[in-house]
Amino acid sequence: xxxxxxxxxxxxxxxxxxxxxxxxxxxxxxxxxxxxxxxxxxxxxxxxxxxxxxxxxxxxxxxxxxxxxxxxxxxxxxxxxxxxxxxxxxxxxxxxxxxxxxxxxxxxxxxxxxxxxxxxxxxxxxxxxxxxxxxxxxxxxxxxxxxxxxxxxxxxxxxxxxxxxxxxxxxxxxxxxxxxxxxxxxxxxxxxxxxxxxxxxxxxxxxxxxxxxxxxxxxxxxxxxxxxxxxxxxxxxxxxxxxxxxxxxxxxxxxxxxxxxxxxxxxxxxxxxxxxxxxxxxxxxxxxxxxxxxxxxxxxxxxxxxxxxxxxxxxxxxxxxxxxxxxxxxxxxxxxxxxxxxxxxxxxxxxxxxxxxxxxxxxxxxxxxxxxxxxxxxxxxxxxxxxxxxxxxxxxxxx
Numbered sequence: 001x002x003x004x005x006x007x008x009x010x011x012x013x014x015x016x017x018x019x020x021x022x023x024x025x026x027x028x029x030x031x032x033x034x035x036x037x038x039x040x041x042x043x044x045x046x047x048x049x050x051x052x053x054x055x056x057x058x059x060x061x062x063x064x065x066x067x068x069x070x071x072x073x074x075x076x077x078x079x080x081x082x083x084x085x086x087x088x089x090x091x092x093x094x095x096x097x098x099x100x101x102x103x104x105x106x107x108x109x110x111x112x113x114x115x116x117x118x119x120x121x122x123x124x125x126x127x128x129x130x131x132x133x134x135x136x137x138x139x140x141x142x143x144x145x146x147x148x149x150x151x152x153x154x155x156x157x158x159x160x161x162x163x164x165x166x167x168x169x170x171x172x173x174x175x176x177x178x179x180x181x182x183x184x185x186x187x188x189x190x191x192x193x194x195x196x197x198x199x200x201x202x203x204x205x206x207x208x209x210x211x212x213x214x215x216x217x218x219x220x221x222x223x224x225x226x227x228x229x230x231x232x233x234x235x236x237x238x239x240x241x242x243x244x245x246x247x248x249x250x251x252x253x254x255x256x257x258x259x260x261x262x263x264x265x266x267x268x269x270x271x272x273x274x275x276x277x278x279x280x281x282x283x284x285x286x287x288x289x290x291x292x293x294x295x296x297x298x299x300x301x302x303x304x305x306x307x308x309x310x311x312x313x314x315x316x317x318x319x320x321x322x323x324x325x326x327x328x329x330x331x332x333x334x335x336x337x338x339x340x341x342x343x344x345x346x347x348x349x350x351x352x353x354x355x356x357x358x359x360x361x362x363x364x365x366x367x368x369x370x371x372x373x374x375x376x377x378x379x380x381x382x383x384x385x386x387x388x389x390x391x392x393x394x395x396x397x398x399x
Contacts (some may be wrong), residue, residue, distance in 0.1 A: 016045035032278035063268035063302040105131040116151040128384040136344030145169040164196040176206040201237035210241035232262035268302035306334040320356040345380035374383025
């Protein structure tokens, strides 16, 4: 049998393959339903290796690492009966679960040479939180652009998933006007497309158009279930628009009544970075008596032992925002390990931590020097340009 991308799949159940296709479709378009669909697939075919592997990805996104590794292990036990593509697919997912991001990215690039229509694997390299963005390379935006250009010809011209990424890579390489038509077309073809809606908010951010961004989000969010993975994040983008327009009270209300309550449904890294960075931006604006408790609880649950470089700069914000010098030093120790391992973004992240530590101690001159050093190479931290603007705002607050 073949999946919706016309790829041979080792599965003996039509119902299982249909459920798997639905799960992949939901995941690619940031729409609710992927976990339930994967469970249905495994009910129909308990030995469906790709379903076990995809379940592992979904569990990892939810911050359930131990269960994710067990699901991947189950998939690998079934690998001998699979096609070469499926074995490569499973291996890449397992590398991510083992924390071997560089090897996983190498695997995705090799996979793309032979099976570029394996969209779920391709998606692992893409986006603000993908393997390319988190590679620590200063040219990761251009690398992602080149990657999408390379695989584009293998998909239909009007494929909503591909269109959203064609728009995204243009936006992040400072070509938002060129990217906007791709995103608009993606949403026209498929309004139920959380990833394209997210990219639209980035387009409006880069075009410095907060009013149109808010108009879009207020309309489109009425269609988006509040259990969806990017529901809180698109509200985060809307809160940034409110801050830009001087509607600070509205942004605070959105944080307290929508973004924080949605943490139960948010992917771990998305939820932690959204809440922490928004609280930090509000603190930079001079707001007092901010309640960091929801962000702290979520972070303690999802990141008890730290995270990747991008996660660490947000954990440092949380530590600085709550005045915890010990926690800030723990971030530094973990980041030093990333630096020792050769991650290109670790030096900038270490400068960020040093700057926040100096800021907390009242040494603004040293803080300014460290934060300037961080800002000079902030692109290596990963994430999106919109997210990284918090670094410049922090520096500006003590300039």
